[in-house]
Amino acid sequence: MIDAAKIQDAVTRAHTDNLATTTGANASYIPYLASVDPELFGVCVVTVDGQVFEAGDSRFEFAIESISKVFTMALAMEEVGPEVFHSKVGADPTGLPFNSVMALELHNDLPLSPLVNAGAMSSTSLVSADGPEERWQKILAMQSAFAGRSIQLSDDVNQSEQTTNFHNRAIAWLLYSGGAMYSDPMEACEVYTRQCSTLITAHDLAVMGATLAAGGVNPLTKRRVVAASNVPHLLAEMTMEGLYTRSGDFAYTVGLPGKSGVGGGLLAVAPGVLSIAAFSPPLDPAGNSVRGWAAVAQVANELNCGLYRIADSRGENSSAQ
Secondary structure, eight states: OOOHHHHHHHHHHHHHHHTTOOOOBOOOSSHHHHTSOTTOOEEEEEETTOOEEEEESTTOOEEOGGGHHHHHHHHHHHHHOHHHHHHHHOOOOOSSOTTOSHHHHTTTTOOSOTTSHHHHHHHHHHSOOSSHHHHHHHHHHHHHHHHTSOOEEOHHHHHHHHTSOHHHHHHHHHHHHTTOOOSOHHHHHHHHHHHTTEEEOHHHHHHHHHHHHTTSBOTTTOOBOSOGGGHHHHHHHHHHHTTGGGHHHHHHHTOSOEEEOTTSEEEEEETTTEEEEEEOSOBOTTSOBHHHHHHHHHHHHHTTOOTTOEEOTTSOEEOOO
16 A cells, blocks of 8 residues: 555645646536636545545535446446446447537447446436436435435536536437437436536545445445446446546546546546545536646656556556656
8 A cells, every 4th residue: 555645745746736727717518617716626535445635625515527427337337237238338439529419420329438428328317217316316325325425416506507408408319219218318318417416525536436446345434335346347438438538648648547527526546546536627628627637647647556557677667657
C-alpha cells in the first residue's frame, strides 16, 4: 500500500498546482449546470482499506450526471449477467459525442456502449421493475450503496434536465425501433434523467470508485455492492468510453479506467489500490472537467499507479506520463 503521507502530499499538490487553471467552460445546455460557481475545485483519494485524503471543495455537492451510467450499468449487469449485458448494450467506443444520433444510425439503432446516452438509457431499461418508480428506487439504492450514504435527488437539477431532454427522448425512440429498449422508452428516458440528477461530492465519488478498486466491496461500510466477477467488465467499459471522445487520451496520459460527467466530476480507479476523484465545473469541448483531468492525472502519475507501468532494470516503475 502507498504511504499515507505520500498520498496526502500528492492530493494537496494536485489541488494547489491546478487551482489557477482558467480554461474550459461550464455546461451551458442544462441551465442548472451553467449556474454552478466555476471556481469550485476539490480532489479526493480513497484507498481500498478506507483511508481518505482530500483537498479543496471535496465536500461540495454537485450533479452526478453521466457518472451515474457506471452504477446503473453495474446494477443491470448484476441482474442480467455480464454476457447478456454485453450482447444487449455493447462495450465499444462510438468515436462520436456522447449524445450522438449518428452513432445509432450507423449501427441499426443499436447502442455500442453503456457510457454514452443511448447505451445508458438501454441499461436503465434493463433494470427489472414493475414500473418506473421501482426502477428508480433500485438505481438510487445502488448509487447510495456505492457511496456508503443516502444519495438524494436534486429537484432543481431534475427539473432543469427533464425540461431540456428532448434529444434524449429522440434517442430513446430510436433504441425502441432497433429493439434495444427493454421498457417503455419514455419511462426509461425519464428515469435515466433522474439518475443523472442526484447530488454527490468528490468524497462520495472517490468512495464509489474505491468500491470498484476493492473488487465490489465498499471500503467504508464493508458491504459488498457488486460481484467481484463483474468488476473487470465495469472497468473495461470505463476504459473504452469513460471520458467520451477523449477516452484514449485519458488511457494514454493517466493509464486508469475513468469516468467523467458534465457536472464537473471525474473519477479514476486503480484496481486493488485506490480511486482518485475530482470536481471542477469548467469542461473541455468533449465534456470532461479541465481541472479535474489535470488533478487526477497528476495524482495518478505521482503515485505511479497507472495500469500500464512496467518495472525498469533498476526495479523502478514507470507509468503513463
